[in-house]
Amino acid sequence: MAKKIEISNLRVRYGQKEALKGVSFDVHKNEILGVVGPAQSGKTTLLKVINRTIEFIPGARVEGTVTIDGDNIQSIKNVNELRRKIGMVFPLPVGLPLSIYDNVAFAPRAAGLRDKSKLDELVERCLIQSALWDEVKDRLDSLGTKLSGGQQQRLTIARALSHQPEILCLDEFSIAVDPVTTMRIEDVLKELRSEVTIILVTNLVQQARRLCNRTAFILNGDLIEIDSNEVMFSDNPAQKMTYDYVHGNFG
Amino acid sequence: MSTSATTSPNPVTLDPQTRFRETALVRRKKFTEKLARLTFLTMTLLMIFPLLLIVSYLIYKAAPILSINFILDNPVRGMRAGGIWPAFLGTLYLVGISLLVSAPIGVLAAVYLNEYARENWFTRIINLAVVNLAGVPSIVHALFGLGAFVLFAGMGRSILAASLTLAIMTLPVIIASTKEALGAVPTAFREACWNVGATRWQTIRRIVLPNSISGILTGIILQVSRAAGETAPIMFTGAVFFKAIEKGDIFAYGLFDQSMALSMHLFTISTQVPNVPEALPYGTAVVLLGTVLLVNALAIVLRVYLRSRKKW
Amino acid sequence: MINRSRLESVTERIIEGIIRFCGFSAILFVFGIFFFVFREGSGFLFSGLDIGQFLTSPEWFPTSVSNKRYGVLALLAGTASVTALSMAIAVPFGLGAAIFVSEFCGPKLKETFKIVIELLAAIPSVVWGFIGLTVMNGVIIDLFDAPIGLTVLNGGIILALMSVPIIVSIGEDALKAVPDSYREAAEALGATRWQVIYRVLLPAGKNGLLAAVLLGIGRAVGETMAVLMATGHSVQFPSNILDSVRTLTATIAAELGEAPVGSDHYQVLFIIGILLFTITFIVNLASDLVVKGIRNK
Numbered sequence: 001m002a003k004k005i006e007i008s009n010l011r012v013r014y015g016q017k018e019a020l021k022g023v024s025f026d027v028h029k030n031e032i033l034g035v036v037g038p039a040q041s042g043k044t045t046l047l048k049v050i051n052r053t054i055e056f057i058p059g060a061r062v063e064g065t066v067t068i069d070g071d072n073i074q075s076i077k078n079v080n081e082l083r084r085k086i087g088m089v090f091p092l093p094v095g096l097p098l099s100i101y102d103n104v105a106f107a108p109r110a111a112g113l114r115d116k117s118k119l120d121e122l123v124e125r126c127l128i129q130s131a132l133w134d135e136v137k138d139r140l141d142s143l144g145t146k147l148s149g150g151q152q153q154r155l156t157i158a159r160a161l162s163h164q165p166e167i168l169c170l171d172e173f174s175i176a177v178d179p180v181t182t183m184r185i186e187d188v189l190k191e192l193r194s195e196v197t198i199i200l201v202t203n204l205v206q207q208a209r210r211l212c213n214r215t216a217f218i219l220n221g222d223l224i225e226i227d228s229n230e231v232m233f234s235d236n237p238a239q240k241m242t243y244d245y246v247h248g249n250f251g
Numbered sequence: 252m253s254t255s256a257t258t259s260p261n262p263v264t265l266d267p268q269t270r271f272r273e274t275a276l277v278r279r280k281k282f283t284e285k286l287a288r289l290t291f292l293t294m295t296l297l298m299i300f301p302l303l304l305i306v307s308y309l310i311y312k313a314a315p316i317l318s319i320n321f322i323l324d325n326p327v328r329g330m331r332a333g334g335i336w337p338a339f340l341g342t343l344y345l346v347g348i349s350l351l352v353s354a355p356i357g358v359l360a361a362v363y364l365n366e367y368a369r370e371n372w373f374t375r376i377i378n379l380a381v382v383n384l385a386g387v388p389s390i391v392h393a394l395f396g397l398g399a400f401v402l403f404a405g406m407g408r409s410i411l412a413a414s415l416t417l418a419i420m421t422l423p424v425i426i427a428s429t430k431e432a433l434g435a436v437p438t439a440f441r442e443a444c445w446n447v448g449a450t451r452w453q454t455i456r457r458i459v460l461p462n463s464i465s466g467i468l469t470g471i472i473l474q475v476s477r478a479a480g481e482t483a484p485i486m487f488t489g490a491v492f493f494k495a496i497e498k499g500d501i502f503a504y505g506l507f508d509q510s511m512a513l514s515m516h517l518f519t520i521s522t523q524v525p526n527v528p529e530a531l532p533y534g535t536a537v538v539l540l541g542t543v544l545l546v547n548a549l550a551i552v553l554r555v556y557l558r559s560r561k562k563w
Numbered sequence: 564m565i566n567r568s569r570l571e572s573v574t575e576r577i578i579e580g581i582i583r584f585c586g587f588s589a590i591l592f593v594f595g596i597f598f599f600v601f602r603e604g605s606g607f608l609f610s611g612l613d614i615g616q617f618l619t620s621p622e623w624f625p626t627s628v629s630n631k632r633y634g635v636l637a638l639l640a641g642t643a644s645v646t647a648l649s650m651a652i653a654v655p656f657g658l659g660a661a662i663f664v665s666e667f668c669g670p671k672l673k674e675t676f677k678i679v680i681e682l683l684a685a686i687p688s689v690v691w692g693f694i695g696l697t698v699m700n701g702v703i704i705d706l707f708d709a710p711i712g713l714t715v716l717n718g719g720i721i722l723a724l725m726s727v728p729i730i731v732s733i734g735e736d737a738l739k740a741v742p743d744s745y746r747e748a749a750e751a752l753g754a755t756r757w758q759v760i761y762r763v764l765l766p767a768g769k770n771g772l773l774a775a776v777l778l779g780i781g782r783a784v785g786e787t788m789a790v791l792m793a794t795g796h797s798v799q800f801p802s803n804i805l806d807s808v809r810t811l812t813a814t815i816a817a818e819l820g821e822a823p824v825g826s827d828h829y830q831v832l833f834i835i836g837i838l839l840f841t842i843t844f845i846v847n848l849a850s851d852l853v854v855k856g857i858r859n860k
Contacts, residue, residue, distance in 0.1 A: 053445055058370055078572060084448035094443040097462050097562035106457065107447035112571070145562055156443070163447055276753065283755040288667050294659030298727050299679050302686075305694055356585050363586025367579065379851060380589040386778075386847035387596060387840060388785025389688075390812045393819075394836040398599035402824070419592050426589065450571070452578050473685075480687020483787040483812075487819055514689045514788075521693050522792060536693050540686060547685045551678055 034208030087160030093152035095144030313533035341510030348414035357425030413489025428470025465557035604833030641808035648719030657730030684728035695793025713795035737771020777850035
């Protein structure tokens, strides 16, 4: 398996508090990697390090290295190029106060795409991929913020795909979404696997089990175990704690 | 409830008819409630009452002279008759030019403080400077304008020097109101933009500014009325007692001319010129007050209207 | 693509530079004000002016031919008396109105009151001065049978009306910041509205209310046109509120036009400007610290 992301000895501190205590693992190309663990384990922090939005948090300090395709992300000069490589979906859906069309076209335009027909095509493709197209194709010029929560979350996913990322990170995307929509998005993710590498942070162990190739278990800033789903969800993973967590004995 | 009622030593509370009747405490509470309401209402009204009284009194006194010609005529006979045209136009010039300077600087300064500045001692000093700039007395601004623009920069007493003085005076309030407007845009929008690789400026231009423009505009409009009413800062930097200009010519003043101004004119004819007919200063006061209150009302209407069509 | 991204980052950097500069400009302006006011007055401040006499003598005779004296004590007393009287009126009424608007009003009524207060704040100081000069002057002469109505009382009332809006709006913010749970807890314990206000709200909103009062003072000290027109022109210690006085600000406004540029008199007026700048700077700094104190809690 080709390595897409290599994380080694990653430490993150917010002032005194240590959110990640030196974790190391790889993300393979075109896999869905699940990241599970209780709240406050450092899962979201991990994603923010990868696209370097951690830099916007005052007092956050990052040590260790993260490389994408072998390039250390800290040494990438144009951080916006890096962020365009990565699609991010956070727990709460955020429709920008723009039309649905402009929501999806925002990132390509920011990257310099002006061609109207290419934009049209891209918007349609992203909305189809995020399973929103059928619901909004007749009202692309209405406000994205006026959509329902589930629709906004799919709009967020469409936006995350709009700059054609190589990596897609989702952080507990199903929190604000109804179960039916969740299943539809999960189907979308399975299809996307052939094109992009997906990191799926979730607190739903069953979701990781359904969707992922491999799963990592993080607890209080430490990586407890990472392995293929066959091992992680079997009766004898390497760590007893993993077994306890995935079987709902704590967390 | 029932257990406390049955164990109560007072047999009256057992009677369901009287159980919920007003006790002395409840009556007292109701009474003090009313009394408090009344007291504070009186205090508030005592503050608002003068506004209505003053405005109606001014209009009553000014009524004989108020007409469109009063605004469009030059003053004549040593400012003891005629209209206020040069002062009215002068005020428009001063306000317009001062806002042309202070609005962009103020808005960008607020953008810096709200979008770029990190929380550190330097930002704290800038904020402190803004607070103190807002507190500098208007007459000190006048001294500054005289020292810096009129004398040091060699602009002389001119519309330009007076406008710049006004601009620096209105700057901190524009910064404060713009900051508030920018702060009302949820951080989540910014993060969403950064996450898809938009730069800070792209985020500000495409998302933050378009969604706070109403608040920013309201703040700027409010400064129109403040700048129009100020007297002290322009007294020694560019406003003169009297200057006749072409009637109806809105380009009558040049940047380096001195000009009249409504506020200055009101001060002049009510304190410096003897034997002015009574209606004249009242008329000037009403035009000044009317302009200011009208602009303010416009800002309020704009704010209410734009609030009703918020996008999220 | 490389060219585009380079262009992008260059324009971004230029715009960021402009924005940064505008941000720093606030500091520049504050120093600029101090520098230029100081510059005009510095010559006389360091050679000629007896600072002890300046601050402690009540004798202000800048245009005397034989014996020029520059003492600002009487002017300070003028400023202090008018400010004190205006605060004695504005603080209770302003805080009372803030309490009413914040605690007793429905949302509709609240909105209306706030608009009226905003309009009250918008009235230009020269119009207030004109009202003092014409309306209040007559009223005071009639009511108190005084020879002249341009007095501490007149200026105090006018300044009070001018300061009230700022006290109301900041005071209301301070009360709004008191959590509703405090009010509910107090009422659940059977406290009356009065008790809620003076036992719970006033202590909890103390700092914000103090900041409101300080800002009101800052405004009153710095006000120029209204006091110039409404307080008369007698440089003296007021013995009662029906005396005329002259404030620091009014002195500058009244005399700067006549003082020849560069003369001692002219420079002293700038030194008074520095004094005013310093006073309001301290008052504003104090209110800022008080407000920060709340936020850190």
